Amino acid sequence: MESQSIDHAALLPLYLAAATAAVALFAGRAAKAATMIGLAASGAAAIWLAAGPTRRTFAVDDWFSFTADETAMGLAALFAALTLLVAAISGRTESEYLFLLAVSAAGGITLASSRDLITLIVAVETLTVPLYVLVARPGRDGAEAGVTFLIASITASATALMGAALLYSAAGTVHFAGLAPALAEAHTGLVAAGTALLLGGLAFKLAAAPLHSWAPLVLERAPLPIATYLASASKLGGAIAVIWVVHFGLAAGAGAEAGLVLAVLAVASIAVGNIGALVQRRTVGLLAWSGIAHAGYVLAPLAALSTASGRENPAAAASAALAYAVFFVLLEAGAFASLTAVRDDGGRIDELGGLWRAAPGPATVLLISVIGLAGLPPALAGTFAKVAILEWLASAALWMAIVVVAGAVVGLAYYLRLARTVLLGEGARARPRFTVAVLAAGLVLAAASLAPGLVLEFTSMSQ
Amino acid sequence: MGLILVAAVALPLAGAVLTWWLRRSGVGVAAAALALAAVALLPAARGPGWWHRVDYPWAPSIKLDFALTVDGVSWPLALLTALLGLLCCIHNARTGPPVLTALLLAVQGASTAVFLADNLILFFIAFEAVLLPMWAVVYRYGDPATRRHAAAKFALFTVAGSLLMATGLFAAAADTGTASLAQIIAAGGVDRDLSLAVFTLLALGFAVKAPLWPLHSWLPDAHTAAPTVGSVLLAGVLLKLGTYGLIRVAGGLAPDGAAEAAGALGVLAAIGIIVASLVCLGQGEIKRLIAYSSVGHMGFVVLAFATGTEAGVRAALFANLAHGLITPLLFFLAGALKDRTRTGLLAELGGLRLAAPALAGLLGFASLASLGLPGLAGFWGEAFTVYAAVERGGAWFALAAAAALGAFLTAAYLLRMLKHVSHGPPAPAVEGVAGTSRTEIALWSPLVAATLALGLAPGPLLDLFATGVL
Amino acid sequence: MSFAAWALVALPAAAGLAGLTLRRRGPAVWLAVAGPAAALGCALVAAFGDAAVSYTLADFGSVRVEAALELSGTAVAVAVASALVSLLVQVYSVAYLRGDERYAPFAAQVNLFCAAMLLVVAADDLIFLLIGWEVMGACSYLLIAHYAKLPAAPGAAAKAFLVTRFGDVGFVLGVMVLGVSAGTFRIGELGEVPEGAATAAMLLILFGCVGKSAQFPLQVWLPPAMAGPTPVSALIHAATMVAAGAYVLTRLLPVWPPDLLVVVAVAAAATMVGAGLSAYAATDVKGVLAWSTVSQVGFMFAAVAVASADTALFHLLSHAAFKALLFLTAGVLIAQAATDGSLRTTRIRPSASPLAFWAMTIGLASMIGVPPLGGFYSKETVLGAAYESGTTAGVIVFWAGVVASVLTAAYAGRLWLLLFWRGGAAETATVSRPEASALWVLGAGTIGVGGLYFAGPLHVPELHLDLMTLLLVALLVGLYLVGDSWWRDRARDPSRLLGRARAFIASGFAADAAATAAARSGARAASAAARLLDEQLVDRTVVEGSARAALATARRTEAGHRGGLVRYLRLSVAGTLVVAVIAIGVNLWS
Numbered sequence A: 001m002e003s004q005s006i007d008h009a010a011l012l013p014l015y016l017a018a019a020t021a022a023v024a025l026f027a028g029r030a031a032k033a034a035t036m037i038g039l040a041a042s043g044a045a046a047i048w049l050a051a052g053p054t055r056r057t058f059a060v061d062d063w064f065s066f067t068a069d070e071t072a073m074g075l076a077a078l079f080a081a082l083t084l085l086v087a088a089i090s091g092r093t094e095s096e097y098l099f100l101l102a103v104s105a106a107g108g109i110t111l112a113s114s115r116d117l118i119t120l121i122v123a124v125e126t127l128t129v130p131l132y133v134l135v136a137r138p139g140r141d142g143a144e145a146g147v148t149f150l151i152a153s154i155t156a157s158a159t160a161l162m163g164a165a166l167l168y169s170a171a172g173t174v175h176f177a178g179l180a181p182a183l184a185e186a187h188t189g190l191v192a193a194g195t196a197l198l199l200g201g202l203a204f205k206l207a208a209a210p211l212h213s214w215a216p217l218v219l220e221r222a223p224l225p226i227a228t229y230l231a232s233a234s235k236l237g238g239a240i241a242v243i244w245v246v247h248f249g250l251a252a253g254a255g256a257e258a259g260l261v262l263a264v265l266a267v268a269s270i271a272v273g274n275i276g277a278l279v280q281r282r283t284v285g286l287l288a289w290s291g292i293a294h295a296g297y298v299l300a301p302l303a304a305l306s307t308a309s310g311r312e313n314p315a316a317a318a319s320a321a322l323a324y325a326v327f328f329v330l331l332e333a334g335a336f337a338s339l340t341a342v343r344d345d346g347g348r349i350d351e352l353g354g355l356w357r358a359a360p361g362p363a364t365v366l367l368i369s370v371i372g373l374a375g376l377p378p379a380l381a382g383t384f385a386k387v388a389i390l391e392w393l394a395s396a397a398l399w400m401a402i403v404v405v406a407g408a409v410v411g412l413a414y415y416l417r418l419a420r421t422v423l424l425g426e427g428a429r430a431r432p433r434f435t436v437a438v439l440a441a442g443l444v445l446a447a448a449s450l451a452p453g454l455v456l457e458f459t460s461m462s463q
Numbered sequence B: 001m002g003l004i005l006v007a008a009v010a011l012p013l014a015g016a017v018l019t020w021w022l023r024r025s026g027v028g029v030a031a032a033a034l035a036l037a038a039v040a041l042l043p044a045a046r047g048p049g050w051w052h053r054v055d056y057p058w059a060p061s062i063k064l065d066f067a068l069t070v071d072g073v074s075w076p077l078a079l080l081t082a083l084l085g086l087l088c089c090i091h092n093a094r095t096g097p098p099v100l101t102a103l104l105l106a107v108q109g110a111s112t113a114v115f116l117a118d119n120l121i122l123f124f125i126a127f128e129a130v131l132l133p134m135w136a137v138v139y140r141y142g143d144p145a146t147r148r149h150a151a152a153k154f155a156l157f158t159v160a161g162s163l164l165m166a167t168g169l170f171a172a173a174a175d176t177g178t179a180s181l182a183q184i185i186a187a188g189g190v191d192r193d194l195s196l197a198v199f200t201l202l203a204l205g206f207a208v209k210a211p212l213w214p215l216h217s218w219l220p221d222a223h224t225a226a227p228t229v230g231s232v233l234l235a236g237v238l239l240k241l242g243t244y245g246l247i248r249v250a251g252g253l254a255p256d257g258a259a260e261a262a263g264a265l266g267v268l269a270a271i272g273i274i275v276a277s278l279v280c281l282g283q284g285e286i287k288r289l290i291a292y293s294s295v296g297h298m299g300f301v302v303l304a305f306a307t308g309t310e311a312g313v314r315a316a317l318f319a320n321l322a323h324g325l326i327t328p329l330l331f332f333l334a335g336a337l338k339d340r341t342r343t344g345l346l347a348e349l350g351g352l353r354l355a356a357p358a359l360a361g362l363l364g365f366a367s368l369a370s371l372g373l374p375g376l377a378g379f380w381g382e383a384f385t386v387y388a389a390v391e392r393g394g395a396w397f398a399l400a401a402a403a404a405l406g407a408f409l410t411a412a413y414l415l416r417m418l419k420h421v422s423h424g425p426p427a428p429a430v431e432g433v434a435g436t437s438r439t440e441i442a443l444w445s446p447l448v449a450a451t452l453a454l455g456l457a458p459g460p461l462l463d464l465f466a467t468g469v470l
Numbered sequence C: 001m002s003f004a005a006w007a008l009v010a011l012p013a014a015a016g017l018a019g020l021t022l023r024r025r026g027p028a029v030w031l032a033v034a035g036p037a038a039a040l041g042c043a044l045v046a047a048f049g050d051a052a053v054s055y056t057l058a059d060f061g062s063v064r065v066e067a068a069l070e071l072s073g074t075a076v077a078v079a080v081a082s083a084l085v086s087l088l089v090q091v092y093s094v095a096y097l098r099g100d101e102r103y104a105p106f107a108a109q110v111n112l113f114c115a116a117m118l119l120v121v122a123a124d125d126l127i128f129l130l131i132g133w134e135v136m137g138a139c140s141y142l143l144i145a146h147y148a149k150l151p152a153a154p155g156a157a158a159k160a161f162l163v164t165r166f167g168d169v170g171f172v173l174g175v176m177v178l179g180v181s182a183g184t185f186r187i188g189e190l191g192e193v194p195e196g197a198a199t200a201a202m203l204l205i206l207f208g209c210v211g212k213s214a215q216f217p218l219q220v221w222l223p224p225a226m227a228g229p230t231p232v233s234a235l236i237h238a239a240t241m242v243a244a245g246a247y248v249l250t251r252l253l254p255v256w257p258p259d260l261l262v263v264v265a266v267a268a269a270a271t272m273v274g275a276g277l278s279a280y281a282a283t284d285v286k287g288v289l290a291w292s293t294v295s296q297v298g299f300m301f302a303a304v305a306v307a308s309a310d311t312a313l314f315h316l317l318s319h320a321a322f323k324a325l326l327f328l329t330a331g332v333l334i335a336q337a338a339t340d341g342s343l344r345t346t347r348i349r350p351s352a353s354p355l356a357f358w359a360m361t362i363g364l365a366s367m368i369g370v371p372p373l374g375g376f377y378s379k380e381t382v383l384g385a386a387y388e389s390g391t392t393a394g395v396i397v398f399w400a401g402v403v404a405s406v407l408t409a410a411y412a413g414r415l416w417l418l419l420f421w422r423g424g425a426a427e428t429a430t431v432s433r434p435e436a437s438a439l440w441v442l443g444a445g446t447i448g449v450g451g452l453y454f455a456g457p458l459h460v461p462e463l464h465l466d467l468m469t470l471l472l473v474a475l476l477v478g479l480y481l482v483g484d485s486w487w488r489d490r491a492r493d494p495s496r497l498l499g500r501a502r503a504f505i506a507s508g509f510a511a512d513a514a515a516t517a518a519a520r521s522g523a524r525a526a527s528a529a530a531r532l533l534d535e536q537l538v539d540r541t542v543v544e545g546s547a548r549a550a551l552a553t554a555r556r557t558e559a560g561h562r563g564g565l566v567r568y569l570r571l572s573v574a575g576t577l578v579v580a581v582i583a584i585g586v587n588l589w590s
Helices: A009-028 A028-051 A070-088 A095-113 A115-132 A140-171 A176-184 A190-204 A213-221 A224-278 A283-306 A316-342 A360-374 A380-398 A398-424 A435-450 A454-459 B002-022 B026-043 B073-096 B098-115 B120-129 B130-140 B149-175 B181-186 B193-209 B218-226 B228-253 B255-279 B286-307 B310-341 B358-369 B377-392 B396-420 B438-456 B461-465 C001-018 C025-045 C073-096 C103-122 C126-144 C152-182 C194-212 C225-229 C232-237 C243-253 C260-283 C285-305 C309-337 C354-368 C374-389 C390-422 C433-453 C467-487 C495-505 C511-561 C566-588
Strands: A055-060 A063-067 B050-057 B066-068 C051-059 C063-073
Touching: A009 A095, A028 A095, A028 C126, A063 A070, A063 A176, A063 A283, A063 A360, A063 C232, A070 A095, A070 A316, A070 A435, A070 A454, A070 C467, A095 A115, A095 A224, A095 C260, A115 A190, A115 A213, A140 A176, A140 A190, A140 A213, A140 A454, A140 B358, A140 C309, A140 C566, A176 A224, A176 A435, A176 C063, A190 A283, A190 B310, A190 C566, A213 A224, A213 A283, A213 C566, A224 A283, A224 A398, A224 B120, A224 B218, A224 C285, A224 C566, A283 A316, A283 A380, A283 B002, A283 B358, A316 A360, A316 A380, A316 A435, A316 A454, A316 C260, A360 A380, A360 A398, A360 A435, A360 A454, A380 A398, A380 A435, A380 A454, A380 B120, A380 B149, A398 A454, A398 B130, A435 A454, A435 B255, A454 B050, A454 C390, B002 B026, B002 B050, B002 B073, B002 B098, B026 B073, B026 B098, B026 C194, B066 B073, B066 B098, B073 B098, B073 B228, B073 B310, B073 B438, B098 B120, B098 B130, B098 B228, B098 B286, B098 C126, B098 C243, B120 B130, B120 B181, B120 B228, B120 C511, B130 B149, B130 B228, B130 C285, B149 B193, B149 B218, B149 B228, B193 B228, B193 C309, B218 B228, B218 B286, B228 B255, B228 B286, B228 B310, B255 B286, B255 B396, B255 C001, B255 C511, B286 B310, B286 B396, B310 B358, B310 B377, B310 B438, B358 B377, B358 B438, B377 B396, B377 C126, B377 C152, B396 C152, B461 C051, C001 C025, C001 C063, C001 C073, C001 C103, C025 C073, C025 C103, C051 C126, C063 C073, C063 C126, C073 C103, C073 C232, C073 C243, C073 C309, C073 C390, C073 C433, C103 C126, C103 C232, C103 C243, C126 C152, C126 C232, C126 C243, C126 C467, C152 C194, C152 C225, C194 C260, C225 C232, C225 C285, C232 C243, C232 C285, C243 C285, C243 C495, C260 C285, C285 C309, C285 C374, C309 C354, C309 C374, C309 C433, C309 C467, C354 C390, C354 C433, C354 C467, C374 C390, C374 C433, C374 C467, C390 C467, C390 C495, C467 C495
Parallel strands: none
Antiparallel strands: A055 A063, B050 B066, C051 C063
């Protein structure tokens, strides 16, 4: 195999993110500023690339491992932006903290462009490994959270790798483009087992059932900025990983198997997440449990691949799932960021009573996010997310749409409780911090509500 | 004229924001008045079929356009919404907090958008947008004892219904390739194989809102717990979203499915009429009684629609609108009564005829209208529901008989209510209550006048319905 | 002429609606009298031409409702009677309700009532007619409940409205069946209706008319309706509500399948005889008159049963005259005696109030059919029509009519004897001028209404000598029974002839009590069942039960997730294995 030329321009956002990590280590007191500038540059580069033609690199024959198309670069920019937000709302300015964040962001940026199983899993690991350290707060609770996350993550990675290995053995390639034709010929049991393990493992990042139960525990005990990251950027990573594997790799050759696995995952997540959230008394616990349900909603459009009509248009399934994922992480980021702005830890829901009067700015963002997560106007971003998946499911898998509807109804019960506490409760005292960052998050949500095209356009997948 | 369409939706919403921002109810009243003027202007320069239309793309990839249109079916409902919105704003401006005015305007704006929406996705979004402000009205300003429970029930039921409805809407949009209501109706609805499924989903959603028995159980709680203006809007506007959706959207998108499901729909509607009336017969609280009576009245609307005949659909539309005039009037009066006596229990009331003759007289008038006295608005829709069911013949005759019996039971429970409230010697709670003020009379008189006018001359409205696109 | 038809209904209606907004008595009196007077004028004008008007009121696509008024000769006659009685009732009430705070709404409601009746009389469209039909019911409700301090009034009012409305369940259904099968609601255009539809429709409509006219088995509402002011009783009993049922039946007579008339005959016969007995046993003045109304309207139904519409209307008109006279006189008498109207206590010397005495005497004489008063002609023609018809229905109503005539004479005689010939206060009392004028006019009408037999729009059978004889014999038998009992023991009520059953019969064969009890317990049981279904089963169990179940599941789920790393690993591994097994299993299976 001859050595090939690498399209370095396509890798520019990744380079910038990696460079940011390196600079952060050495920048000392300016580390935070440097990190933020670097991430902004990385995001800007991604947007520039998104506006230009699609670039591909790292090819084996016709199969490219790295593709910088509009979708990938849009997502890369989103990763950069979310990490930027997390950096902005972090009180800590230590170099190593920012270094780890930037490394994780680099993983996310790579993930969006990856087109083979190895790149994808490596990217996911790059995204995840720094978090092992970040989630652990000093003290026994923090340590337990860190250990849980570490072990859970390793288990999941092992599961995913096992699945990847099985698929490799069935198809003889790890390239998504090669998987499709090969899997159609392979032994169905093997394909099914590989699909189940791979998707189950990757769904860990998304906190989808059955690998979901780390999320409430870890999110509750992690520092709030890191919880923000876990709930937004990290989940986006999980969503992308699953969607990419399914859309680029499995849909054509093993769509039915993948659809079935995803249907089980989606239904289980929606059920467990919503039901679990119903009795949560703590804010982060509620958001974490409901995040499990939202993971189910992200997977639900892909689950339609289990039906014949769903397999006719897999791109629509992936588009719907991705659109939902993006809207969802924006709302999660808004919710966690505004929470970070008013509290040091998550605390009980009651403690947010009357936040609306005590801190109108963050409370507004929190309300928009929570109502959006419930899918209701006037937080239209959430409504559009629901519309995106329901529109697809209504045409492809009506029963799955009903499951989503049922989940959303239960969801409203607890979101409404949170929203009304913030609005009408009493007792909260807060001195809001990070006003600019929270305001920016709010503005992004407002923009996504008024011009959903911003999100819907770059998340629409062709092929 | 397109601009006026937009104004009809935008004015209440802008009014809501401004009222909330400035904390001044007067702003809200002005916005509601302007909105009423805008809606009232819509019939000017109208053509056949759809009168006017605006269409701005919003999010093409999810088929969402900001498309509004209006015709002879939707305009009366939009006008009713604007009228009730204005009355509620004025009512609230006298005593209530400005935030409540803002919420009322938000409900009004979103409801108007539902009636005028031509795009299915926009329809869904507007339908959902009604939920939160109304929830807040009930939760924040309702009866302290029951409001939490009632508000939660209302919200959960409604969202379940609207999401099921959304699924149906999206299935129809996917099947026909367009989300324009007008285009789908013109094309004769969705594919025959899909029709029943789409209709079932849509009907489930709208049946929650309408409400159709047995999906109604949120209604008595919500209507009872809501403040007076909330009950008025719930009964006068929100229920109409359900029936309008059922007739225009479900019937228009899936006519074949509607025909197939007609029997089930009719039977449920008839059960609703009878059961609601019987429940009212044993009801001891005036607002709850009026609330339950809505279930029966809307049963007539659904039954008339279910017959699928021309007369039936017109009767459904007429009964729908009449209920939107009469029941809000009843709620206004019950609210005035409860404000004065501090109780709504029939057992603690009595002798209102002697203590406050005008109030008792109006209550009597509204009750007679509600029980379908010929010559008042309530009669035409309900009588011709019976006609339409008889027209279908066969087993439908049993439904016609049930409806006619329901009308009798309606009279029975309303007279029972009047007997407890108006007649007899004045109860301690009623003694010395204030008479009706000029403002109150002015506030109620449009509803009284409209009830009388529609009762004596139903022709123009029926002709208007006949020009509508169904 | 079309203007007259419109004004006939519109003027009293407008007077009524305007009157509802009045508070002061002065203008109310003017409106009260002006409304029916205008209507009377219009009715008289309409007599000179064929007044007809129609325009579309409501277009339901497959059928239209037309605001159609058509005043045939017979309709004009009934309209004149209704308007005249209403006018006299209004005049009478000005004096009768002096000092009543709620006079203004009362007068307005009477005017609305009058307008509604005139609408029923003039309408040529069944739905349009239904407006008058039901508004009349609603007005009767308001008027009967007029006395705020009378505890029985609200219940009696509600009963009147509800029983008639119960009949209307059938009436509306029947009208709709008729409309569907004929394609129109115009009475004049009904034409040929298929036999089956006509049978169903007319039986249903009959049910409604039976309710409105207080015929068996829906007679229960009329006697309690006495709780209303006496002028209201006169209005309801004489020329409006109660007569409306019979009137509508005569309008629809062409649609009746002939075999079906026997149903009307049975209802009429049972009513005539049963109500006659109840009148004989009744314990108060107005009770006698109320039951006599039921019985006399039975005569009208009897005429309908033998398909003789004009005869029914003839009796309607003569009944309107004498019954209005009787009620208004009874009001005067009871006021003079200052009692509650109980026969036990109400006694007046004839000399104390000659006008009232003679008015009562003429009214009763007309009712029992003393020639040459109006009642004689109308009752004779009813029996004549039955005699001539030669149908089963004719036979039934003929003999029931004869028995009822005996009873009529008996209860009228008893009332006359008990009222006037048991002593009583000696001081003379003057009858106020409005009241007196009403009595004079009605007295004259009672005497003169028989003239319609000789001239007028009605086509009635010739008088039969043998029937006249039979009627007079029946009359004498009835009077003899009462007179005999009276002279034997003046201290005791002649109704003792009924023996132990007297109280039972006086209560209308306990039908009212039984119906009320049945309706109450039925409503209570049905309501309880509905609430059980609706509030307990649907709401508490299914709706809120599912919410409770969700919460319980949630608590269990949450508890199941507590327990740190080990629990987490177990859940994860088990879950992943389940997913894998399902995936592999389903794929291998299919």
